[in-house]
Amino acid sequence: MxxxxxxxxxxxxxxxxxxxxxxxxxxxxxxxxxxxxxxxxxxxxxxxFGSEQSFNLLVYSDDLGYGGNVIGDAIIGNLSEYYLDSSSIKVELVDNSSSVFKTKDLGLYIPENFSEFAYFSIPILYTVDAVNTMQTNSVFQGILTIAEKVMITFLANRTVPDINPIPLQPQSSxxxxxxxxxxxxxxxxxxxxxxxxxxxxxxxxxxxxxxxxxxxxxxxxxxxxxxxxxxxxxxxxxxxxxxxxxxxxxxxxxxxxxxxxxxxxxxxxxxxxxxxxxxxxxxxxxxxxxxxxxxxxxxxxxxxxxxxxxxxxxxxxxxxxxxxxxxxxxxxxxxxxxxxxxxxxxxxxxxxxxxxxxxxxxxxxxxxxxxxxxxxxxxxxxxxxxxxxxxxxxxxxxxx
Amino acid sequence: MRSFKKQIVFTNTMTDYMIETSSLTKVFKEKVAVRGVNLLVPKGSIYALLGPNGAGKTTTIRMILGILAPTEGTVTVNGVEITIDPKMIRGQIGLLPQYSSAYVDLTPMQNIKFILKLNGQSFEEAKPKLAEYFKKLEITEDLVHKQFSKLSGGEQRAFSFIMAIITDKDILILDEPTSGLDITKAKYIRQIIKDLVEEGKTVLLSSHIVSDLEELAEYCGILKEGQLIFQGTKDAIIDQYASDTKDFEDAIVNAFKTPLQNKNAIQEVIF
Known part of the structure; x- marks a missing residue:
């Protein structure tokens, strides 16, 4: 050969x-x-195993606002709007913070000084993830992104933004x-x-x-x-x-x-x-x-x-x-x-x-x-x- | 007192060597594995390379195969010095390594076909020879298509042996060819080796099994601590190391026991 x-x-x-x-x-x-x-x-x-089960997101805002603008309410409004047609997340407004902290699903509490801190310092949101799975973590990422976009737009333009077209990706850089x-x-x-x-x-x-x-x-x-x-x-x-x-x-x-x-x-x-x-x-x-x-x-x-x-x-x-x-x-x-x-x-x-x-x-x-x-x-x-x-x-x- | 000079005595006229090494040396970091070995393997013979464990047999074989580069010295195979370009020798020697080496996930037949293809040989042409070996070694059809890892140690060894010889090389290096085999198969393998030598092939054999050596070895080389302390015919080794008992096994044991008197090789070549 x-x-x-x-x-x-x-x-x-x-x-x-x-x-x-x-x-x-x-x-x-x-x-x-x-x-x-x-x-x-x-x-x-x-x-x-979990496709039929949906999560409740219990939301309550104590935000008193600042200069006539209540950013907390704007966030809640947008969250409700965003998840309106969602089969997996149902946004439920409750009338006290203890309901949020006792939830067996997901919870979001906006404290009373949120708007004021948003204008002058770093505002804080309180979140509860009683389920704590990969899916709820991802939902939380979305919720925080919505809150952040609302707050930034509110501070910049004094208007409540339309969240729907904004992809819920990590923070913009x-x-x-x-x-x-x-x-x-x-x-x-x-x-x-x-x-x-x-x-x-x-x-x-x-x-x-x-x-x-x-x-x-x-x-x-x-x-x-x-x-x-x-x-x-x-x-x-x-x-x-x-x-x-x-x-x-x-x-x-x-x-x-x-x-x-x-x-x-x-x-x-x-x-x-x-x-x-x-x-x-x-x-x-x-x-x-x-x-x-x-x-x-x-x-x-x-x-x-x-x-x-x-x-x-x-x-x-x-x-x-x-x-x-x-x-x-x-x-x-x-x-x-x-x-x-x-x-x-x-x-x-x-x-x-x-x-x-x-x-x-x-x-x-x-x-x-x-x-x-x-x-x-x-x-x-x-x-x-x-x-x-x-x-x-x-x-x-x-x-x- | 023995002379430390290189003493080479040829008692016959055979100077035609298939494998020749000259001052072959291999050093691993600071350990000298092989020191100045001058091996002479006559054509068409069975040459047994002997030595206690760790004597440097495997390292010497690997240098002859061209897969380890010597630190010093040369290897000449069939008249061609391969040290300069080891590619020259690759594929020229049939090899049976010390341990059964085959793809355990494949069947023996797939392993044999792979070795044939690797050597550019057609399976169809090798078929008659293969059938002959299967018959001689009493290998049944079902064994051939069984997964290699599911075969017994002896069966694996027999197939490894076939893989080494099926490529029909002129030189065969067989390391422990009958290790793990039953008496019958070991006898058949020894017969096949003798038949191959009859056909003109040269066999370099490494074994610790005395029955193999007694039956097969025509020439012996004894390595100790990396040095070739003796090489010559079987009779010569008996004369040298067991002149009283005339027993080959005694001769090997005595040779292994003989203390090295000088790190510069004593080389006695008695043919």
Missing amino acids: KEKNLYFYQLKALLKKDISLLFRKRVAILIFGGPFLLMFLMIGLPSL GEEIIYGPKATAIAYPLGYMLFLLIALNSSSNSLIGFAREKRMRTLELLLSYTHNHSFLIISKTITAIIASVGSTLSYVLGIVVGTSLGSARTSVLLDAFGFNMSVLTVWDIIIGFIAVVVALLISTLITMAVDCNLTREAAERLSPLVSIGLAMFFYFVVLMNPLATSTGLMINPFFWCYRIGLLIISGVWNYEIILYLVLILGLMAVLVRFATKGIQKEKSLYLD
Whole structure:
């Protein structure tokens, strides 16, 4: 057989073997089933069991007003208006504060000096979440946003704003104005998705990569039969791309199935975990999808590079930590302000993927995109090179 | 007192070696795993590489396979020095590693097909040979399609052995080929190895099983603490280390016990 042909056969054989191992029961359940199951449990299951149940929001205002304006009453008016047609939240006005604080559902109390403090200092709202679930937390986020918008508009224009067209997203910021509503709508769900999938996949990465080969003692065999060791890395990388796409699809499918089973109440959850399709287009979702796939691929390559350069036990302990550590660092910073950048974030490869996604979705075509693209491609090339070099070191052959 | 000089005595005219190493040395950080080994494996022979645990056998084998780079020295396989470009040797040697190494989630047949494809060989062409090995080793059809992890240790070893020889390489490195096998299968495997040598293949054997060594080994190399303390024919090792009992096992044990007198290798090559 000609040498070039043999090279091609070897790559083909390795790829077939790696993909075949990816679709073995245990691995497939982890990589392709895990994200679906998690999102289904988070969104679909609560909806299935709680879709008929609605929450009462007990509201009472003691606000005495200031200068003839009672902001508390304006907030209550808007809340009632906003949730007028909602099947899941019913706003009930009560005549004393103790009813609010004794509620078994949700409660909102506006103290007597609210307007005065709103003019001169920081006003305070009292809230009760007796149920305290993810759904009620999301509702509260909405209530506070409405209260805030009413107060700000009232102070600025002395008029009560129409809340309905205002999306109940986290607080508006300078970045939000620059990047627009699309980036604002996708930023948090994208960040969450990225973090969750990297965390979920970090353990299964070792199943795709070389740690598994070492465990099965097949690495020595592969190294002695494969002419070009970079084929081993290329094959694993292609497998990692398939796993990343499958994992992300599974996540999206989990959301779609979960949402289709749920009621209108699920839409509140979707703002946090899913995608607000009234603002976003399919194209935006695809861009977000690609960003997550690239981030997952980087995570797998990091695992592979660590696997190839350390002994099996050390690699198995260290590689998930590297990926999860970077993902956690990315997520907790992004959680504070999904549209902001910081020096710490700029050295995080997962942020590069996230940021490129946001910039393209918001249509902001600037130097940042090229910079992060170069950084991503450069890092991938370095990781592949590092893994290829590492696989030929004696350490990669040893278990302990 | 023995001379520490390199003493090479050829008692026959065979100079045609399939594997030659020259001053082969491997240092891991500060530990010298293999020190100045000059291995000479004659073509078409069975050469047993012996040594106590940790003597450097596996490291030497890995350098011959081109998957570990030597710190010093050269490896020449079939007349081609592979130290400069290890790619030259990859795929030229059939390997049976010390432990059964196969994809445990796949069936033995899928593992065999993978090894064949990796070597650019067609399954159809290998089928007759495969059927012959299955018959010789009494492997039934149902075993072939069972998940590898569900096979017994002996069955796994037998399939690993087939994976090593099915690719029809001129050189075979077999590390403990009969380990974990029952007496019958071990006997069949020894016979297959002898048949392969008859066909002209060269076998580098590493084993601790005396019955294997007694039946198979034509030449022996003894490694101790990374140094090749002796290499030569089976008779030569008996003469050297068990001249009184003439027992091969005694000879090996005595060789292992012999203290190293100098860190500079004593190399006796008696062919």
